Amino acid sequence: MARWTLIAFALASSDSAVAAERSDPTAVAVAEFSYVDTSGEERDQRADHAARIAAFSETLRASLTDGGSRVVAPLTCREVPCSTPESLIESARQARARILIYGGIHKMSTLVQWEQLNVVDVDDGKPVLTRLLTFRGDNDEAWRKAALYTANLVNEMISAH
Numbered sequence: 001m002a003r004w005t006l007i008a009f010a011l012a013s014s015d016s017a018v019a020a021e022r023s024d025p026t027a028v029a030v031a032e033f034s035y036v037d038t039s040g041e042e043r044d045q046r047a048d049h050a051a052r053i054a055a056f057s058e059t060l061r062a063s064l065t066d067g068g069s070r071v072v073a074p075l076t077c078r079e080v081p082c083s084t085p086e087s088l089i090e091s092a093r094q095a096r097a098r099i100l101i102y103g104g105i106h107k108m109s110t111l112v113q114w115e116q117l118n119v120v121d122v123d124d125g126k127p128v129l130t131r132l133l134t135f136r137g138d139n140d141e142a143w144r145k146a147a148l149y150t151a152n153l154v155n156e157m158i159s160a161h
Helices: 002-023 046-064 085-094 140-160
Strands: 026-030 034-037 070-073 099-107 112-121 126-136
Touching: 026 046, 026 085, 026 140, 034 046, 046 070, 046 099, 046 140, 085 099, 085 112, 099 140, 112 140, 126 140
Parallel strands: 026 070, 026 099, 034 099
Antiparallel strands: 099 112, 112 126
């Protein structure tokens, strides 16, 4: 009888461990996006763009936490800023993230901005999603919509992955 009790306990424990492993949230690391402005506009917008790129990253991070199945892991780089994919992946590994998101935004003109989005599986270091996106406008609302669209793409990819 004691033997059957031990076997039942072992089976229950292994089922619980598998269930806990499946329910662990996916850790996602989001690097600060880079920004380049080659629009040639006369007005100095560096402060506006710095605030918008920070808000973009924050909106992206907040939109990736979905109430339990995902958490955002903080990135800390040995080289500051993390400027190569290798250094970003290493930082994401140290943060125990499974997914790394990084990229940049390039303002080409008054109306058009490009976003390079890279999503990497940290375990094998391979890209799982790369996109070149465009958005119109250079105001807080245009940037917010771009961040939300990016988050939707990433959320769909993670759910399917």
